Amino acid sequence: MRKNAPAIYVSVGLLLIWEVFARWLNEMYILPSPTAILQKMWDFREALFTVHLPATLQVLWIGLLISIILGIGLAIMMHLSHWSERAFYPLLVASQTIPITALAPIFVLWFGYTIWSKVLVTVLIAFFPIAMSMFDGLRSTKRELEELMRTYGATKWQIFWKLQLPSALPQLFSAFKIAVPLSIIGAAVGEWLGAQAGLGYFSKRMMTQLDGAGVFAPIVLLSTMAIIAVFIIRIIEKKYIVWRKD
Known part of the structure; x- marks a missing residue:
C-alpha cells in the first residue's frame, strides 16, 4: 500500500483540481467534472457494461493475441535469420509510418463494421513494440x-x-x-x-449529442482497463523475472 501511496495522492489531488476547475468553468459539455462523468457512467451502466465494454474487450483480446504471436514470431525469425532481418526490418519500421x-x-x-476492421487497427498499433523489443532483447x-x-x-x-530467450524477457514484458x-x-x-458497438462508438455517439x-x-473506462492490465503484467513480470530489482 505504501508503494502506491504517491500515485494515490497525486491522482486524488489532480481529480480535486479537475473537479474545482470544471465547476468554476461551468461548461459541462466542454469540460465535465469527474463527479458528472461518474454520474453519466451510472446512468448508462447497462449499455456501457453489457454492450459496449464486452464489444471492446473482444476486439482487444483478439488483437492482442494476434499481436503477441506475430510480434514474437517475427522477432525470433529476424534474430535467427539475417536474411529475414534484412527483408522484414524495413517493412516493420515502414508499417508505423502510415x-x-x-x-x-x-x-x-x-x-x-465487423470486428476484423477494429482488430486490424489494434494489431497494426500493438505488434510493433512487441516485435522491436523482443528483437532487441534477443x-x-x-x-x-x-x-x-x-x-x-x-x-x-x-x-x-x-540463454537468449530468458535474456529477452525483461524487454518483452516492457513491450x-x-x-x-x-x-x-x-x-x-x-x-x-466505424462500428456498431464499443466504447469508442459510444464516445462518438455522445459527441454528436454534445x-x-x-x-x-x-x-x-478505457483508462481503467489499461491501468488494470499493466498492473497485472507487472505482477506476472515480478513472478518470472526474479533477478530484476523492484
Whole structure:
C-alpha cells in the first residue's frame, strides 16, 4: 500500500483540481467534472457494461493475441535469420509510418463494421513494440555467456532457449506494458471510425449529442482497463523475472 501511496495522492489531488476547475468553468459539455462523468457512467451502466465494454474487450483480446504471436514470431525469425532481418526490418519500421486514422477507414471499407476492421487497427498499433523489443532483447545477450555455453558444447537451439530467450524477457514484458495501452487506443480508434458497438462508438455517439460527460465516460473506462492490465503484467513480470530489482 505504501508503494502506491504517491500515485494515490497525486491522482486524488489532480481529480480535486479537475473537479474545482470544471465547476468554476461551468461548461459541462466542454469540460465535465469527474463527479458528472461518474454520474453519466451510472446512468448508462447497462449499455456501457453489457454492450459496449464486452464489444471492446473482444476486439482487444483478439488483437492482442494476434499481436503477441506475430510480434514474437517475427522477432525470433529476424534474430535467427539475417536474411529475414534484412527483408522484414524495413517493412516493420515502414508499417508505423502510415497514419492509423488513414488506414482505419480503409479497413472498414474492406471488412465493413465487423470486428476484423477494429482488430486490424489494434494489431497494426500493438505488434510493433512487441516485435522491436523482443528483437532487441534477443540481440542484447552477452557474448561472453554465449561463448561459454558453446565451450561446454551447447547447440544453437540450446543457447537460444536457455540463454537468449530468458535474456529477452525483461524487454518483452516492457513491450507488453506499452502494447496493451496502445491496443486499447487502437480498438477505440477503430470503433470511433466505424462500428456498431464499443466504447469508442459510444464516445462518438455522445459527441454528436454534445454530451461532454458521455464522451468522457468510456474514456475513463478505457483508462481503467489499461491501468488494470499493466498492473497485472507487472505482477506476472515480478513472478518470472526474479533477478530484476523492484
